[in-house]
Amino acid sequence: MARLVMKFGGTSVADIDRIRNVARHVKREVDAGHDVAVVVSAMSGKTNELVAWVKDASPHYDQREYDAVVASGEQVTSGLLAIALQQIGVPARSWQGWQLPIQTSDVHGSARILGIDGDAIVRRFQDKREVAVIAGFQGVHGATGRISTLGRGGSDTSAVAIAAAINAERCDIYTDVDGVYTTDPRVVPQAQRLDKIAYEEMLELASLGAKVMQVRSVELGMLHNVRIFVRSSFDKPEDIDPKAEPPGTLICGEEEIVEQQTVTGIAFSKDEAQISIRNVQDKPGIAAAIFGPLADNNINVDMIVQNVSADGQTTDLTFTVPAGDYERAVQVLKTSKDTIGYQRFDGATDVAKVSVIGIGMRSHAGVAAQAFKALAEKGINIRAITTSEIKFSVLIDAASTELAVRTLHSLYDLDK
Ligand code: ASP
Ligand code: MG
DSSP: OOEEEEEEOGGGGSSHHHHHHHHHHHHHHHHTTOEEEEEEOOOTTHHHHHHHHHHHHOTTOOHHHHHHHHTHHHHHHHHHHHHHHHHTTOOEEEEOTTTTTEEEOSOTTSOOEEEEOOHHHHHHHHHHOOEEEEETTEEEETTTTEEEEOOTTTHHHHHHHHHHHTTOSEEEEEESSSSOBSSOTTTOTTOOBOSEEEHHHHHHHHHTTOOSSOHHHHHHHHHHTOOEEEEESOSOGGGOOTTSOOSOEEEEOGGGOOSOOSOOEEEEEEEEEEEEEEEEEOSTTHHHHHHHHHHHTTOOOOOEEEOOOSSSSEEEEEEEEEGGGHHHHHHHHHHTHHHHTOSEEEEEEEEEEEEEEOGGGGTOSSHHHHHHHHHHHTTOOOOEEEEETTEEEEEEEGGGHHHHHHHHHHHTTOOO
8 A cells, every 4th residue: 555646647537437437547557556635637628828918918918817717727627536436436525725725835836845745635635535626826915825836847847745744655647648668659650669768868868858857847846856757648537557567767866777878868958049249258257247248038948058268369159049039139138248358259049959868878988979979970960068077968959859859869779
C-alpha cells in the first residue's frame, strides 16, 4: 500500500467519456490498496477559451479577476471526476486550491506555491479511504484571500507540490504520450522511450523545448525528491496488468539510474534569433551596457559568445533571444546605441538551437568534439556554441535542424 498522486492533463479529461476512463484508472489504484490524490487540468481547450474571454472583456484586465475566471476550468473537472468516481463506488470529493489550501504568492497569472496543507486529505485517507480530487493550476494568496493561478501548464506543478506535501511514494503524470523520448519522434522515428531520466536532464530537456512537463514542476520534483512517472492516459485501465511494470518514464535522482549513458537526449528549438554586435569597445562595462537594458525589458538572453579582440580595441559579440522578442531586442539596442557604442549589428531569425544532454558528459571527455565533426561531415555550419556540465548547444541554420538532430541521434547510439 502506498500513497500516490495521479495527474491527468486536459486531453485526458476532454469529455465525460474520458473522465469516466480516468475514474477507472483511479479505481484501479484504489483497488490495489493505494491512497490516491488526483490532480486534474481543465478540459482541453478550456483554458484558452477562458483567457480569450478575459481579453475580449477588456484589453487592460485586472489580473486578479483573470485568475478568478481561468481557475474555473479546473473547478469543473475536479467536480466531474469526483462524481464519476462516486458513480463507480469510489468515495471521493473535490478540493479547490483555496479549500486545502494551496498557499501561493500574489503574482496573479504566474503565482508560486508557498505551502500546501495536506493534513485534511491524509486524515480522510485514514478515516474513510476517500480519494481527493484536487483542481490543478490554482491556489490562494493568504493575505488577500484571492484566487491565484500558477501559469500555463501549472497543474503539473500542483501535482508535484501535492506529492511533496503528502509525502507520496510517486507522482504519476498521465498524459497523451507514453513517456519521455530521446528526441521528438516526429523528427526521428527511431527515437526511444527512456525508462529513467535524472531530474537535471529532464530540466534541460523541458527548458530546451520538450513540452512534456512544465519546467517548474521538474524543479520542484528535484528540490523535494519526488519521483515522477510519465505515462499514457489512453491505455484502457482494464488492460493494465497490476503486477507488471507499466510503460513510461521515471524522472528521478541520478543515484536511481544504474545503466548510465553518456548522452540521454537531444532537444531543439527553432524559436531562436541571433544578434551580432560588431565593433564594440573591448572595455569593462560593455556587457552590462548591452544586457542590462535587455533584462530591464524582460528579454531573456540565452547563448552569449564574445571574441577576444585582436587589437585590444574592439570586438564582436553574438547572442540569442527568443524569436518572439527579436523585434523588441532590436529596438532596445537601437535606443542604447550611444551608451553601448557599437558600429553596427546584424540579426537572423532563421536559426535553430540543437542541444545534446546527458549527465554522463561530466565524466566523459570529447562528447562535443564528436558532434562538431559529425555536423561538419553533413556540411552543417555552427554559428555559436555553448556548453555546461551536462549539455552543449549549437546554433545552426533553421533549415538544417532535422538533419542535425538525426545525425546526432545516431552518432550517440540513441537509435538503438
Ligand atoms: N489548464 C491550465 C492550462 O491549460 C493548466 C494545465 O493544464 O496544466 O495551462
Ligand atoms: Mg500540460
